[in-house]
Amino acid sequence: MNLDQINIPRKLVPDNYLQLGLAAQRSKQRTFKELIEKRKLPETGWSDEQIEELVLQLASLDSNNFPHKVGLGEREARIACKLVARRHYNFGHGIGRSGDLLEAQPKAAGSTLLSRLTNALILDLVRGIGLPSCADCFLVPMCTGMSLTLCLQSLRKRRPAAQYVLWSRIDQKSCFKAITAAGLNPVIIPCRVNEEALYTDINLFREKVELLGVENILCLYTTTSCFAPRNSDDIVEISKLAKQKQIPHLVNNAYGLQVKIIVRQLERANQIGRIDYFVQSSDKNLLVPVGGAIVGSFNKSQLHEVASSYAGRASGSQSLDVFMTLLSLGRNGFQSLIQQRAENFIYLRDSLRKFAESHGEVVIDSSYNSISLAITLGTISPDEDDVTQLGSMLHMRGVSGARVVVPWQTKTIDGHEFVGFGSHRNDLKVPYLTVASALGITREEIDKFFDIFGRCWHQLVKIKMKA
Ligand SMILES: *Cc1c(COP(=O)(O)O)cnc(C)c1O
Numbered sequence: 001m002n003l004d005q006i007n008i009p010r011k012l013v014p015d016n017y018l019q020l021g022l023a024a025q026r027s028k029q030r031t032f033k034e035l036i037e038k039r040k041l042p043e044t045g046w047s048d049e050q051i052e053e054l055v056l057q058l059a060s061l062d063s064n065n066f067p068h069k070v071g072l073g074e075r076e077a078r079i080a081c082k083l084v085a086r087r088h089y090n091f092g093h094g095i096g097r098s099g100d101l102l103e104a105q106p107k108a109a110g111s112t113l114l115s116r117l118t119n120a121l122i123l124d125l126v127r128g129i130g131l132p133s134c135a136d137c138f139l140v141p142m143c144t145g146m147s148l149t150l151c152l153q154s155l156r157k158r159r160p161a162a163q164y165v166l167w168s169r170i171d172q173k174s175c176f177k178a179i180t181a182a183g184l185n186p187v188i189i190p191c192r193v194n195e196e197a198l199y200t201d202i203n204l205f206r207e208k209v210e211l212l213g214v215e216n217i218l219c220l221y222t223t224t225s226c227f228a229p230r231n232s233d234d235i236v237e238i239s240k241l242a243k244q245k246q247i248p249h250l251v252n253n254a255y256g257l258q259v260k261i262i263v264r265q266l267e268r269a270n271q272i273g274r275i276d277y278f279v280q281s282s283d284k285n286l287l288v289p290v291g292g293a294i295v296g297s298f299n300k301s302q303l304h305e306v307a308s309s310y311a312g313r314a315s316g317s318q319s320l321d322v323f324m325t326l327l328s329l330g331r332n333g334f335q336s337l338i339q340q341r342a343e344n345f346i347y348l349r350d351s352l353r354k355f356a357e358s359h360g361e362v363v364i365d366s367s368y369n370s371i372s373l374a375i376t377l378g379t380i381s382p383d384e385d386d387v388t389q390l391g392s393m394l395h396m397r398g399v400s401g402a403r404v405v406v407p408w409q410t411k412t413i414d415g416h417e418f419v420g421f422g423s424h425r426n427d428l429k430v431p432y433l434t435v436a437s438a439l440g441i442t443r444e445e446i447d448k449f450f451d452i453f454g455r456c457w458h459q460l461v462k463i464k465m466k467a
Contacts, residue, residue: 002029028053035327036113039120041128045330052089055324059090061110077107088317095141095316101307102138111316115139118323122294128331129338130263133270136303137296139322141315144254144281145174145181147293148221151277152182154309155219155248162218166208168200168233170223171424173413175252180414184218188416191230191424196376197366198230198424202237209245219248219276224256224265227403227434230424231368232256235265239273248276255284257294258341258439259370270298277306282318287337287440288325292318337439342370345437348446349373352435355450359457364432372436377404380460387431393456399449406431 004022032054035042059065064077071078077092079085085092093108095101095115102119104112119138126134140147152165165179166187179186189205191198200222209217220242222233235251242249251269256262257280269275275298282292297303329337352375353363360379366372377387384406391404407428411421419426435449 004029032057036117039117039124041121041124041326041334042330043332045333046327048328051324051327054327055089055114055320058110058114061113062091062093062108064092064107065090065110073107089320091316091320093316094313095319096307096310096314098313099308099311101140101310101314102304105313114323115316115319118319118326121326122322125326125331125334126257126294126296129257129334130260131267131296133267133298134296135298135300137294138303138307139282139319140293140295140310141291141318142293143174143291144252144279144293145178147279147295148175148178148250148252149181150309151250151279151295151306152178152184152218154305155250155276156182156184157305157309159215159218159248162216164212164217165219165221166205166212166217167221168205168223168238169424170226170230170252171418171422172223172226172254175223175254176413176416178252179221180416186416187212190426193425193427196229196364196430199368200231200234200238202234202241205238205241209241209247214245214247217247219250221250221252223252223254224262225254225259225371226369226424227436228369228372228374229364229366229432231366232262232265234368235269235275236273239269239275241273243272243274247274249274251275251278253278253280255371255438256280257285258338260338260342261370276302282322285439286322286325288318288321291315292322341437341439341441344441344443344446345370347443348435348437348441351446351450355453371438372434374405374432374434377431377433380457384431386460390433390456390460393459394452397452397456399452401436402449402453403434404431405434 003025008018028050062077063069079092091111093105093111095105095111097103097105122139123134123137126137140150163185164187165184166189167179168189169191176186187208189201189208192201205220220238222235222238224232224235239249251266253262253266266275266278278296280294282288282294283290295303295306352373356363356375361376364374364376366374377390380387380390387406388404394402405422407420409421411418420428
């Protein structure tokens with residue numbers, strides 16, 4: 001309600017009191033006006049109350065919240081449980097129209113506005129952190145893997161005869177399943193191993209392109225953020241190849257938005273080569289619950305092809321989560337999260353190196369990975385069970401996300417066998433443990449980890465000596 005436009009009688013409230021209150025209201029209205037007109041991320045975050053007020057105002061623009069509503073359609077955003085309605089701030093219509101995520105929803109002006117504002121804020125954020133050439137991006141209410149599938153499916157419309165996706169191996173199931181879910185044939189390009197660290201095998205990419213023929217290849221598919229000791233793919237070189245051969249290039253940037261070097265590489269790769277789409281998780285990069293991904297492109301109309309490949313009307317929940325989070329953080333809040341993460345990575349790396357040194361192990365030098373680190377577990381025991389036990393000991397003591405990787409684990413995904421699954425290679429010899437410094441991690445968590453890690457290590461070694 002805009003009290004400014006109501007003539008409030010003086011006998012209800014003295015005018016000087018009222019003017020003070022109205023001035024405060026006006027300043028808030030100006031913030032709303034600026035957000036909607038400029039569609040830029042605020043520098044400093046908003047208060048929860050302010051965010052809530054705007055969100056409720058937007059929801060009141062949707063037909064399900066009209067006081068005079070008369071719904072005779074089959075989808076009227078009726079919500080049976082009040083708790084559910086409240087959880088969604090009375091939004092119920094979702095976003096887009098069946099078959100296009102970016103289209104306006106006639107019954108829901110508020111949801112449409114919310115979704116478009118969210119996409120605009122994400123774009124402003126993405127450009128601001130080092131991707132000024134990003135033409136557009138949008139939030140997809142599906143996980144990263146399914147959003148990659150959506151990109152592949154829209155590429156397929158452009159190149160209907162192409163069946164192969166050349167994929168630099170990364171042992172993360174959803175990356176791979178994204179290809180098979182699109183009904184395409186993955187061509188696995190193993191990484192090049194150098195002193196236990198893994199690098200993109202550019203030459204093998206080139207060879208496969210020649211061997212299979214450009215017209216049969218749907219795209220080159222790389223990954224920036226991954227578990228060490230695999231490095232970020234050399235997206236600059238792959239982009240050059242993509243441009244030279246005129247083959248689309250899809251980048252899985254799962255948690256890469258939080259890393260300056262990766263963001264810079266994306267910008268550079270696009271400038272001297274070719275990237276069609278880059279896809280990142282909203283939960284990993286923006287600290288919201290799991291469920292969304294952001295698809296970005298350097299070409300606006302190409303991006304729209306992806307949005308219009310979506311079959312159905314979409315959930316608006318993820319847009320709401322991201323909208324509220326971005327307003328709450330503001331540009332400064334996000335920047336300081338990025339900064340803290342980078343500092344904590346150095347702290348984690350240095351502490352891990354010290355630990356390795358005093359325990360006869362090494363931290364594998366994967367210098368093109370600035371999120372995840374791998375420490376060898378060569379001295380604990382030759383027995384694989386002891387090594388895996390370390391993983392469960394850590395887990396039982398509340399450490400999550402630390403992964404123990406042992407040689408010769410085999411996994412079959414959709415009919416494709418991966419030898420050494422988890423290690424991104426066939427011939428791992430020494431087991432290792434990975435840990436990551438991801439957005440939101442605190443120094444206290446790192447300190448606690450080393451405390452627990454040290455105790456588990458000694459316990460294991462003691463058990464081994466008794467036996
Ligand atoms: C998290 C992650 C994904 C995607 O996970 P979703 O569950 O599909 O969001 C894909 N690739 C990598 C490297 C990841 O880390």
